[in-house]
Amino acid sequence: MLFTSWSFIFFIILLTCVNYILPVRYRWILFLISSLFFYALSGVAGLIYLSAAALIIWVLALVIEDRRNKGRDELKTVLADASSDEKKAYRQKIKKSIGVVRFAGILMLVALLFVFKYSKSLFPSLFDEGSGDGFLRFAVPMGISFYTLSAIGYLADVSNNKYGAEKNPLKLALYLSFFPALVQGPIARFGELKDTLFEPAPFDGGKVMEAALRIAWGYFKKIIVADRIAAAVAVLQKDPGTYTGMYSFLLIVFYTVQIYADFTGGIDITIGTAKALGVRLAENFDHPFFSRTLDEYWRRWHMSMGSWFRDYVFYPVSASKALLKVAKASRKRLGDGFGRRLPVYISTLLTWALTGIWHGTTVNFLVWGLLNGIFIIIGTEIDPLSRKLHERHEGLRDNTAFRFLQASRTVALTAALRLFDLAPDPMTTVKRFISIFTVSNAGEVLGGGFSALGLSVYDLVIIAAGIAVMFAVSFMNRDMSVYEKLRKRGFIYPVIAFALLIVAVIIFGAYGTGYDASQFIYNQF
Amino acid sequence: MDKMRKCASVIIVIAVSLLVLYLAQCLVVPKYMSGVLEGGMTREYYEEELPHDVIFIGDCEVYENISPITLWEEYGMASYIRGSAQQLIWQSYYLLKETFRYESPKAVVFNVLSMKYDEPQSEAYNRMTFDGMKPSYLKYEAVKASAMEDEDILSYFFPILRYHSRMAELTDEDIRYMFRRDRITHAGYLMRIDVKPMTKLPMAPSLPDYSFGEVCFDYLEKMRELCQENGAELILIKSPSLYPHWYPEWDEQVREYAEEKGLIYINYADKLDEAGIDMSTDTYDGGLHLNLSGAEKFAKQIGAMLIDNCDIPDRRGEPAYDRCWKEKSDFYYDMIERQKKELEEFGYLKSWTLGK
Structure with a gap:
């Protein structure tokens, strides 16, 4: 289910409504079911992998905690009268034993990431991609890079005693699979996320409005700016031999705009969705271009x-x-x-x-x-x-x-x-970069190059206006969120801003037939 | 009070937003007032004042080949053509179902050429058929049955979601027809007076399989049941266009079905001489479609058949019908004059085509 699809929008509206009907203590179950449903839509095989990985991590974390607790107890009882050297040696032994379990868990996660994500590139001959040469055939589970990092972080934190291991395997599965953050992050830490994830905030109209505004802002960036420029980036990217010189410069500029609008837009939708459900996800950007x-x-x-x-x-x-x-x-x-x-x-x-x-x-x-x-x-x-x-x-x-x-x-x-x-x-990258200074084709680019890239004057005006709005909002956001500023002016201002964003996205967005319903760039990582 | 004020202000914001979107939608939807006129045909049905006794349903082989004005003038027959470009059989079924919500015709004449398509063909034709259809659950079902894989059904109900990209290509026509449309058909008939003789009939390519799809027979049966439930006679025809080819194997399947169900089926492509249709003067595109002369000849022929087989009343003399059809006739003859003028001036029908 793409974040930019109608089904996703209806999904989060429905989920938000159901969420606030349920008692707070049961909401995490709703999150888990909806996350698994969201995940299953991308392939049941991936869901099996995710469940198995979550179960193993859950067991390993409990083993780590158990060893630490037993060690602590033994130091207080059996080894209470032991010498400090003996105690030190025992602590080292426990630490090593915990380290072995942690290492086993991390090794398993990294190995699985390697198998699923990298083996196809490194050993293409092993894979059957329709040629019939290879014998392996599987799809990369959605979000594997992100939940691998989350799972490693969880194991490391539990072994470093930053927080206790989660006793409920379903809650751990929810942490690893929470759908808004699954496809492109942010990579949430268990310690930061668990409080609002397992006991989300009660209904607050202001917060839901803030969430809606954040989601609409994400769509503005993604659909008006990123997706409109995406086709030109794809054309330039595909043919490095033809598109040199000024085109390479344009590629750098366009891609910078695209990835910023795409990634920050996606994170806005992610954080906004979580916020609408009463879950607090950490920010992932802080005005990086400043x-x-x-x-x-x-x-x-x-x-x-x-x-x-x-x-x-x-x-x-x-x-x-x-x-x-x-x-x-x-x-x-x-x-x-x-x-x-x-x-x-x-x-x-x-x-x-x-x-x-x-x-x-x-x-x-x-x-x-x-x-x-x-x-x-x-x-x-x-x-x-x-x-x-x-x-x-x-x-x-x-x-x-x-x-x-x-x-x-x-x-x-x-x-x-x-x-x-x-x-x-x-080498292609280096040649492309050098061509900016060695190939002189600015005249060609300015004399019709944009239309060859599929960008009309209308597109350029929309992109320029979109960038200007993004910059203005980013500038206004530096000391206090734009939502807070609007809210201070009056209740209706965030509502007006939300309506303006939605109207702008519908009228000026690059979506529907004729446009590639492009995935968010960071989904692939 | 404060709550009331808040609610009122939210409602105002929503209303203004919807108004802006509505205006933008009016601006960007294709108007189909020149060039490709076919997209404007479905909408015109809802402007009809009086009910019809005969409904023709199908693709270009009905809306280009039959003149309802001739049927009125010759037989006093109140008829309407619910046709659109490459109208698929399930689209015909849903349009017919909708028609029965508005009126109770005595006869429904279905052109069987669309039996050859058993799956959606293209978004452009879907749009031309459904852009003008009134929103309803029927429309949803019709679009669902017709949509190509990558099409968004919602955009058939909120066309701005499909046509927002036209912002970059708006013309004077989009402004002029933002809130209104001119009439383009004559009771569903799309007129062309120009002539392009048929010089030769292209060879019919042989097909690997001549069987119609199961889905086509399902919808044909649904149409038959629908007509039966509504007390209308279903008549199957093959219009007198000579190509796209109508294979004997196809003809046989329809004939067998009609015999089995007790329906009339007439292949008028085999009866050109009987109607006096001459493909050197009565077609505007070399035999695919009839021009005005051909459409009037075919209307006389099919009108006679309808009089013989169905109890179609002669409405001439009924004041409301006389007034209504007088208006239609005036528009008809006015358009003939306008098309003649354009032919003389440009050598082709500039306003009715995309170009030479």
């Missing part, structure tokens, strides 16, 4: 993914025995400056390599991830120079023009790196 540096950008774009890789990859790798050894050696050989930073850079590169691989199965994504890591490292290395500059020119940091320049540089860098999303291999 970021001064790449590092800051990744703290503001797809925040749940960034924080997941930071907490479950970067920190554990940085604190691992192997890297601590490297840190010791590098400080000794390279000194306290670069020698101290080197292990952090290794962790950074490893984290970004995994982030890239998580996004896609081709080498392009690995290169994209590594380049992000490298640019962040470069940013860290030149930070002292930047600080000196700011010390000399004190007002520079708050200078609007300078901030705009920094934000533009960040946007340009991230946009250029996204070219890797759009080509089959890194």
Whole structure:
């Protein structure tokens, strides 16, 4: 069921109504049933996999908790009079035993992710894609990348005693399968989500209005901007040999607009849907295009993914025995400056390599991830120079023009790196990028190139207007949500805004026959 | 009071939004007032003042080949053609079912060419048939039976959901006909006075299977039952167009069905001489459809058959019918003059076609 389909809209309206009829303590059951129904629509096989994975994770988390509790009890009873060395050794033993279970669970999840998501790209000959050559045949379960991360995070948090293991397997299944967040995130943490997921907020007309406005805003971004520009991006992407020079530049600009409108729009619909049901999902974006540096950008774009890789990859790798050894050696050989930073850079590169691989199965994504890591490292290395500059020119940091320049540089860098999303291999990406500076075809593009891409003047006007509205709303949203601002002006203003968005989507949206009812870009990750 | 005010303001916002959407919809829906006129035919039925004694139902082989004005002038027969481009048999069934809600004709004449299609053919033809149909559960059923795989049924009831993309291609016609339409047919007949003789009949390609689909016979049977329930005589015809080809194997299947059910079936394609139809003067597109001359000849022929077989009253002399059909006749002869003028001026019917 596509988020942009009528069936989804009717589904959430119906679900919201039923939700508030039920007593609060039973609502999670409704969420579970509707999530499983939503999931089953994409394939029953995927549902079986999800259920099995949830069951195994549930058992493993209980085993982890049981071992920890037993260990604690033994320390208080049997080992109460033992020496501190004996107690320490026992604690180590328990920790190791918990680590083994956690490792087994994570290994299983990663292995399944590898089998379902990556094996087809790595071993195409094993798969029967109608040619009859291979013998394997299965579809990638919907949202596997997202719930794999959620499940790993849950296991890691339980083993680190951040919260107790969930006793009810159905509740854990709900956490892993909660349908609004299943297809494209945000990657919700169990500790943050469980309270409102299992005991959602009671009916609040204002909250439901806010949710409706958020959903309508998501549709505005997705259907008016992202889907209108999608056809042009598809044309440019498909033929890197023909569309070089200015076309490559256009591809960067268009894709940046598309992915922003598509992904943030999708997350608006996700968060709005959850909010309408009384469930609070964490925000996933914080005005990323206002970021001064790449590092800051990744703290503001797809925040749940960034924080997941930071907490479950970067920190554990940085604190691992192997890297601590490297840190010791590098400080000794390279000194306290670069020698101290080197292990952090290794962790950074490893984290970004995994982030890239998580996004896609081709080498392009690995290169994209590594380049992000490298640019962040470069940013860290030149930070002292930047600080000196700011010390000399004190007002520079708050200078609007300078901030705009920094934000533009960040946007340009991230946009250029996204070219890797759009080509089959890194060489094609590099050639495409270089062609911007070597191929002179601006005249051709301006003299009819847009219509060749399927974009009429009308389309360009709608896209430009859509971008202007997105920018204005984003700007207004910086200190307080637009909903709050409207609500403060009067009860009717959010209603008017909602009506305007719906009318705009219906009249100016790119949907229906003649348009590809495109999936959200992040569904594929 | 505060609650009342809040409710009132929400209602006003909703009403204004719906009004804006309605106006936008009026603007963007195709008007079918020039070029492709066929999409405007279904709608015109609802403007009929008086009931009809004969309803013709089917595709272009009825709405291009029979002149109800001639039927009136020759026999005093009040008839109407509920036809649209490539009207599939289930579309005919639902349109007929709807017709019985409005009136009780004595005879229903169904052209059997559409028996050859047992699945939806194209969105464009679906739209031309249903864009003008009044919203009802019947319409929902008809659209559901006809929609192609990627079509959105809801958009047949809220056409802005389909035609919003026309915003980029609006013409003067869209503004001019935003809230009104001109009449384009003569009791469902789409007139063409120009002539394009049939030079040769294309070879009929052989088919792997000549059997009509089961679904077509199901709907034919439903039509028969519907007519029976409503006291109307169902008559099956094959209109006198020479192609698309009407194979003997197809003819035989319809003949067998008609015999089994006790229905009249006449293949008028075999009776061109009897009507005096000459494909060198009576067709405007080389034998596919008849022009005005052919349609008038065929109307005389089929009118005589209806008089012989059904109890069709002569309504001439009834003041309401005389007034109503006088208006129709005036419009008919006025259009003949306008088409003649265009033919003289441009050499082709500029307002009635997409071009030369």
